[in-house]
Amino acid sequence: MDYRPLLARRAAAEVPALFRAGAATPPGVIPLTYGFPDPGSFPIQGLIEAAGRMLRASGREALQYGPIAGPAPFLDLLVAKLRQEGIRVTHDHLVVTAGGSQGIDLITHLLVDPGDAVVVEAPTFIGALQTFRNAEADVHEVPLDGNGLDTDVLASLLQRLVDSGRRPKFVYTIPTFQNPAGVSLSLERRRALVDLAHRFGTLLIEDDAYSELRYDGTASPSLFSLDGGGAVFQVRTFSKILAAGLRLGYVVAPPALLPRLLQLKVDVGTSPFATHVAAAFAGDGGGTLDRLQGHIETLKGVYRVRRDAMLAALAEHAPPDVDWTVPQGGFFTWLTLPPGGDAAALLPRATAAGVSFIPGASYFARGDGRRHLRLAFSFLPPSDLAEGVRRLCRVIGSPER
Numbered sequence: 001m002d003y004r005p006l007l008a009r010r011a012a013a014e015v016p017a018l019f020r021a022g023a024a025t026p027p028g029v030i031p032l033t034y035g036f037p038d039p040g041s042f043p044i045q046g047l048i049e050a051a052g053r054m055l056r057a058s059g060r061e062a063l064q065y066g067p068i069a070g071p072a073p074f075l076d077l078l079v080a081k082l083r084q085e086g087i088r089v090t091h092d093h094l095v096v097t098a099g100g101s102q103g104i105d106l107i108t109h110l111l112v113d114p115g116d117a118v119v120v121e122a123p124t125f126i127g128a129l130q131t132f133r134n135a136e137a138d139v140h141e142v143p144l145d146g147n148g149l150d151t152d153v154l155a156s157l158l159q160r161l162v163d164s165g166r167r168p169k170f171v172y173t174i175p176t177f178q179n180p181a182g183v184s185l186s187l188e189r190r191r192a193l194v195d196l197a198h199r200f201g202t203l204l205i206e207d208d209a210y211s212e213l214r215y216d217g218t219a220s221p222s223l224f225s226l227d228g229g230g231a232v233f234q235v236r237t238f239s240k241i242l243a244a245g246l247r248l249g250y251v252v253a254p255p256a257l258l259p260r261l262l263q264l265k266v267d268v269g270t271s272p273f274a275t276h277v278a279a280a281f282a283g284d285g286g287g288t289l290d291r292l293q294g295h296i297e298t299l300k301g302v303y304r305v306r307r308d309a310m311l312a313a314l315a316e317h318a319p320p321d322v323d324w325t326v327p328q329g330g331f332f333t334w335l336t337l338p339p340g341g342d343a344a345a346l347l348p349r350a351t352a353a354g355v356s357f358i359p360g361a362s363y364f365a366r367g368d369g370r371r372h373l374r375l376a377f378s379f380l381p382p383s384d385l386a387e388g389v390r391r392l393c394r395v396i397g398s399p400e401r
């Protein structure tokens, strides 16, 4: 059959080969590519116990279809969790989603018509770029530095867009432990960003996938709390702090927009089973968050050691003129090659030498970023990270033949 006349006009954007499901790592290659959580840290026994306890107590609800926004006990848990972070919300702000990914997707559906301007950091999360491209958004970039998104450049861009009658629908930002760059937005810039959103009448999507995983330094307030919630959607996930396979996340939305988001979420409830298991695990049956908090502390210990192993190996082996970010949390560091360097051209040589990474260009909407590459320290044990970095640095330091 000729399917072409049947397909929607809106085309799905091309997914870079490295990100396609099942993209395998050749044997003998240490993958510094995967931003996956450490599988050894999944609390399997705790989840088995929580699932058993939960099914005995509330199996009939957990195995039934559920409310679109999420079951009330899970929303209660989110309200309590956010209150611990200084974010005051009610159920009227919350929708549970299939990971942060669905949150970004729903917000994009709500706001973006083909051709609409949106603004992203450069570099930014590849999944968000894919979502905005699928929606046929006109994606504009603002560069990052060690203090996060450059709000002066953003201000000029917003002015230009508004002057030309193209007010962007939103600025998508990952202010804390950015993926892929590992940097965080300074407090001063957080304030500036919220002010800009109000001044130019645009919304902010604050993708906060990593803030719970802080290894040192002190936290800045979220954009949502600085704003009070009128201009900010905060996108959250349990993927990094509990289990990515549960596919659980949530959006903290301006209450006036929440009903519109719920209209678009046609799924008869994000897995009620997963939400009930997560709630049972989080409080160990006691209705608190103690168990989840304890688990997050354990994860911070695991990932801090991994980050330190990667940074120590870079300090030991990196050739002069190679630069990298020092993340205070999250899963990534971002490497900058010496002038003239090309990460995509380096990759085949690195793979032949037994290490892989993701070249920076994948994280830019307009294909820049040749000199950059992302290294993930979340997935592998410290000895593999050290050996992978040693191999990579040897390739960077050896001239191309």
Ligand SMILES: Cc1ncc(COP(=O)(O)O)c(C=O)c1O
Binding pocket: 035, 098, 099, 100, 101, 102, 125, 127, 174, 179, 207, 209, 236, 237, 238, 239, 244, 248, 249
């Ligand atoms: C910045 C960022 N946002 C969102 C996500 C989405 O994750 P999930 O859909 O598993 O919550 C990720 C995952 O890698 C991420 O790094």
